[in-house]
Structures are given as C-alpha cells and as structure tokens.
Amino acid sequence: GQQVMQIPQYQHVQEGEDFTTYCNSSTTLSNIQWYKQRPGGHPVFLIQLVKSGEVKKQKRLTFQFGEAKKNSSLHITATQTTDVGTYFCAGLGGNDMRFGAGTRLTVKP
Amino acid sequence: EAQVTQNPRYLITVTGKKLTVTCSQNMNHEYMSWYRQDPGLGLRQIYYSMNVEATDKGDVPEGYKVSRKEKRNFPLILESPSPNQTSLYFCASRDRALSYNSPLHFGNGTRLTVT
Numbered sequence: 122g123q124q125v126m127q128i129p130q131y132q133h134v135q136e137g138e139d140f141t142t143y144c145n146s147s148t149t150l151s152n153i154q155w156y157k158q159r160p161g162g163h164p165v166f167l168i169q170l171v172k173s174g175e176v177k178k179q180k181r182l183t184f185q186f187g188e189a190k191k192n193s194s195l196h197i198t199a200t201q202t203t204d205v206g207t208y209f210c211a212g213l214g215g216n217d218m219r220f221g222a223g224t225r226l227t228v229k230p
Numbered sequence: 231e232a233q234v235t236q237n238p239r240y241l242i243t244v245t246g247k248k249l250t251v252t253c254s255q256n257m258n259h260e261y262m263s264w265y266r267q268d269p270g271l272g273l274r275q276i277y278y279s280m281n282v283e284a285t286d287k288g289d290v291p292e293g294y295k296v297s298r299k300e301k302r303n304f305p306l307i308l309e310s311p312s313p314n315q316t317s318l319y320f321c322a323s324r325d326r327a328l329s330y331n332s333p334l335h336f337g338n339g340t341r342l343t344v345t
Contacts, residue, residue, distance in 0.1 A: 130270060151330065154333065154334075156334075163338050163339050164320070165336070166333035166334065166335075169333065209272060209273065216286075217263075217275065217278060217288070217330075218330060218334070219275075219289075220273040220274075221272055222271060222272035223272045223273075
C-alpha cells in the first residue's frame with residue numbers, strides 16, 4: 122500500500138536552533154495531517170493541510186504542503202525544551218490515513 | 231470531557247493467555263481504529279471500524295481481533311498473545327468515517343509486554 126516516508130528519524134538540537142521534519146509520498150495526497158506526541162504521551166493533532174502549496178503557521182511552527190501535494194514539512198523556529206517529542210505526519214493512503222514513522226526531537230537546554 | 235479511554239494503561243502477560251484491551255469514546259464518533267507503535271516504525275494500523283458492525287483489517291492485523299457492537303466501544307482482542315506483540319497500543323476515533331479531513335483523537339495508550 123501507499124507509504125508516507127518521514128525523515129529524519131531522530132533530530133537532536135541545541136535550544137534556540139531550528140528544526141525541520143519532512144514527509145514524502147510517491148502518490149498525490151488529498152490532505153496531510155501533523156501530530157505531536159510528547160514523551161510518554163499520545164499523539165495530538167496539530168494541523169491539517171489540504172491545498173497545493175499551502176502554508177500555515179502556529180506561533181513558531183510552520184507547516185507546508187508541496188505544490189504537487191506529494192510532500193510536506195514542519196519547521197520549528199528557535200526550538201524550546203517544550204518542543205521535545207515525536208512529530209508524525211499522516212496522509213490518506215489506500216482506504217485510510219497512513220502515518221509516517223515519525224521524527225523524534227530532543228532539545229538540549 | 232470529550233475523550234478516548236483505554237484500559238489498562240500497562241499490561242504484562244504470558245504467551246498464549248488471551249487478553250482484551252478496551253477502548254471507549256464519548257464523542258459519538260463513527261470511526262474507531264487501533265494502532266501499534268514500535269520504535270522506528272511509527273504508528274501502524276491494526277484494525278479499523280467505520281461504524282457499528284463494520285470492521286476491516288489495517289496493515290498489521292495478524293494475531294488480533296476486534297469487535298464493534300456498540301458505537302462507543304471498540305475492544306482489541308489478542309486470542310493467543312506472542313512476544314512479538316509486545317508494543318505500545320493506541321486507540322483512536324474521528325467523527326465521520328469517511329471524513330479524512332477530521333482529526334484523530336487518541337487514547338492514552340496501553341503498554342503491553344508479552345513474556
């Protein structure tokens with residue numbers, strides 16, 4: 122079935138540095154959702170992108186959906202220790218949403 | 231409070247001993263789903279349900295069963311657990327089954343260890 126590939130698997134940054142995670146699909150996605158899972162917690166919905174080339178911002182987080190609707194990115198500006206966790210993308214693949222493997226972000230104070 | 235409730239949070243069992251993980255949602259959601267989370271593999275779908283009495287296999291259904299007799303409940307059954315089913319399990323729901331634009335609401339997870 123269709124897969125949503127997500128990179129990198131891990132990212133360790135110094136507090137204040139930027140962070141980006143990428144999702145790629147071999148086929149066109151009708152939408153893409155982003156979730157955050159804090160350590161020991163459960164995934165929590167952050168945002169959804171639907172339109173080609175769409176860009177949405179939530180404070181220091183910027184989400185982009187590619188023009189071809191095959192890729193997406195989440196960029197965090199000036200990371201803080203509260204940003205630690207695993208970030209997942211999810212896109213419609215086959216008959217249901219499919220999750221990427223996630224990017225685990227750690228932030229050194 | 232709108233929520234998805236899973237029980238138990240932690241479970242240690244032995245190979246072959248049948249177990250059930252319960253999941254209940256109070257949001258009147260049509261759709262419910264089970265995932266397992268393993269390091270490096272993300273969230274893999276086990277089974278999902280579009281509505282009462284409508285269940286279907288996800289990507290990794292082997293060794294699991296589900297039922298959807300009521301809208302609010304979607305238990306996950308392991309008839310004969312094996313060590314390779316040791317994992318972190320999440321139940322999730324969304325309001326409309328075919329509304330893929332709706333966000334998923336996750337339970338707090340069940341960490342299962344099979345020895």
